[in-house]
Amino acid sequence: xxxxxxxxxxxxxxxxxxxxxxxxxxxxxxxxxxxxxxxxxxxxxxxxxxxxxxxxxxxxxxxxxxxxxxxxxxxxxxxxxxxxxxxxxxxxxxxxxxxxxxxxxxxxxxxxxxxxxxxxxxxxxxxxxxxxxxxxxxxxxxxxxxxxxxxxxxxxxxxxxxxxxxxxxxxxxxxxxxxxxxxxxxxxxxxxxxxxxxxxxxxxxxxxxxxxxxxxxxxxxxxxxxxxxxxxxxxxxxxxxxx
Amino acid sequence: xxxxxxxxxxxxxxxxxxxxxxxxxxxxxxxxxxxxxxxxxxxxxxxxxxxxxxxxxxxxxxxxxxxxxxxxxxxxxxxxxxxxxxxxxxxxxxxxxxxxxxxxxxxxxxxxxxxxxxxxxxxxxxxxxxxxxxxxxxxxxxxxxxxxxxxxxxxxxxxxxxxxxxxxxxxxxxxxxxxxxxxxxxxxxxxxxxxxxxxxxxxxxxxxxxxxxxxxxxxxxxxxxxxxxxxxxxxxxxxxxxx
Numbered sequence: 001x002x003x004x005x006x007x008x009x010x011x012x013x014x015x016x017x018x019x020x021x022x023x024x025x026x027x028x029x030x031x032x033x034x035x036x037x038x039x040x041x042x043x044x045x046x047x048x049x050x051x052x053x054x055x056x057x058x059x060x061x062x063x064x065x066x067x068x069x070x071x072x073x074x075x076x077x078x079x080x081x082x083x084x085x086x087x088x089x090x091x092x093x094x095x096x097x098x099x100x101x102x103x104x105x106x107x108x109x110x111x112x113x114x115x116x117x118x119x120x121x122x123x124x125x126x127x128x129x130x131x132x133x134x135x136x137x138x139x140x141x142x143x144x145x146x147x148x149x150x151x152x153x154x155x156x157x158x159x160x161x162x163x164x165x166x167x168x169x170x171x172x173x174x175x176x177x178x179x180x181x182x183x184x185x186x187x188x189x190x191x192x193x194x195x196x197x198x199x200x201x202x203x204x205x206x207x208x209x210x211x212x213x214x215x216x217x218x219x220x221x222x223x224x225x226x227x228x229x230x231x232x233x234x235x236x237x238x239x240x241x242x243x
Numbered sequence: 244x245x246x247x248x249x250x251x252x253x254x255x256x257x258x259x260x261x262x263x264x265x266x267x268x269x270x271x272x273x274x275x276x277x278x279x280x281x282x283x284x285x286x287x288x289x290x291x292x293x294x295x296x297x298x299x300x301x302x303x304x305x306x307x308x309x310x311x312x313x314x315x316x317x318x319x320x321x322x323x324x325x326x327x328x329x330x331x332x333x334x335x336x337x338x339x340x341x342x343x344x345x346x347x348x349x350x351x352x353x354x355x356x357x358x359x360x361x362x363x364x365x366x367x368x369x370x371x372x373x374x375x376x377x378x379x380x381x382x383x384x385x386x387x388x389x390x391x392x393x394x395x396x397x398x399x400x401x402x403x404x405x406x407x408x409x410x411x412x413x414x415x416x417x418x419x420x421x422x423x424x425x426x427x428x429x430x431x432x433x434x435x436x437x438x439x440x441x442x443x444x445x446x447x448x449x450x451x452x453x454x455x456x457x458x459x460x461x462x463x464x465x466x467x468x469x470x471x472x473x474x475x476x477x478x479x480x481x482x483x484x485x486x
Contacts (some may be wrong), residue, residue, distance in 0.1 A: 066370055068337075100343055116359040
């Protein structure tokens with residue numbers, strides 16, 4: 001019963017101010033995770049840590065850099081945020097261990113991602129909580145490019161044969177054009193108009209892209225906000241169910 | 244033409260004093276590496292950073308811990324040392340990037356190591372210098388156990404089809420019973436007596452174990468000290484050639 005939980009960068013950081021943690025929100029997330037038991041993988045986004053540096057160096061998921069200094073700067077900002085997340089979890093007795101995608105994953109010349117999950121599976125089997133994050137990764141012909149937290153979630157869901165995906169975001173669910181939370185999305189066409197109207201601004205893909213990707217997975221996903229994290233981890237169905 | 248260079252923990256740290264860098268020696272190593280070109284993988288040992296914590300928590304290559312705090316402490320000490328190494332290399336314009344084995348490798352229930360090298364290969368192809376290190380890694384049935392720098396070197400030599408291995412150590416080569424550097428070792432039996440007399444003290448295996456492991460590889464290896472690092476990287480054959 002593997003659960004993958006994505007903590008959105010906009011939830012745990014102050015997205016408008018470079019490298020600024022939203023400490024109270026991270027504390028609330030860590031409180032909700034405490035005591036939820038085994039078989040949990042946490043993935044967090046970059047928020048104001050990663051995106052700021054990635055934009056400054058012109059690095060995205062398909063445009064890279066071969067400059068090691070730029071790569072190290074983006075990666076360093078993300079590992080700083082990762083250390084904050086790990087500390088808050090470990091402080092509460094959650095056996096969290098870091099997994100840095102720069103060490104693990106890569107893309108080939110066509111941009112296809114390889115993310116070997118054997119180490120993450122072994123950590124889960126031994127009772128640890130692996131904590132991954134958006135990062136830069138080596139990319140054939142591009143130097144390094146961005147790997148988003150959302151891509152990690154989608155990839156791991158398949159390789160780990162996950163049972164549930166939770167996306168803890170800044171909004172209470174996927175919203176229709178009237179601003180109401182959509183209860184469930186089973187096909188994209190049914191919500192395309194609603195989503196097309198509300199462009200999210202995020203270099204690693206807005207809500208429409210997230211919904212499309214999640215619908216392609218075999219694992220059901222829920223989009224909800226921090227108020228509903230405990231309910232999701234308790235087995236509930238808050239926010240919007242996708243798939 | 245891939246070269247794997249191991250910087251021994253006893254070279255770049257003061258091994259008797261916990262978490263103490265040997266800064267001048269690390270500077271000399273970084274100077275020697277500067278300008279040696281592409282296709283270099285650096286692996287460094289733990290020295291007084293990793294071994295100190297590993298011993299304190301009773302963690303070795305086959306005895307593990309399921310305590311995330313202990314694992315994080317050993318790993319944290321090793322990543323601190325890794326940051327020192329990366330900084331000294333990057334300061335000299337060497338495009339070094341970190342690769343943390345905790346994120347990458349794991350052992351199964353029989354202790355067999357899996358270390359996927361696709362990311363390291365892609366880094367090399369893009370002109371980066373991957374820098375790995377001794378670490379703890381998830382181990383089925385044991386929690387986490389130690390992965391030594393020497394094991395990383397042996398594993399990568401095969402998967403990267405490396406051309407040369409250099410072990411930069413605290414001694415000028417493999418020494419015979421009279422304390423003289425042995426020029427070349429092609430089979431273990433010829434030097435067994437000499438090596439049996441001089442037990443090295445290192446939780447991750449003494450010189451006899453290193454020689455046995457290196458003889459099993461298809462890649463020739465050289466054991467030398469810091470004085471000879473530039474000569475090795477320049478294509479020379481200093482110290483002891485093994486294989």
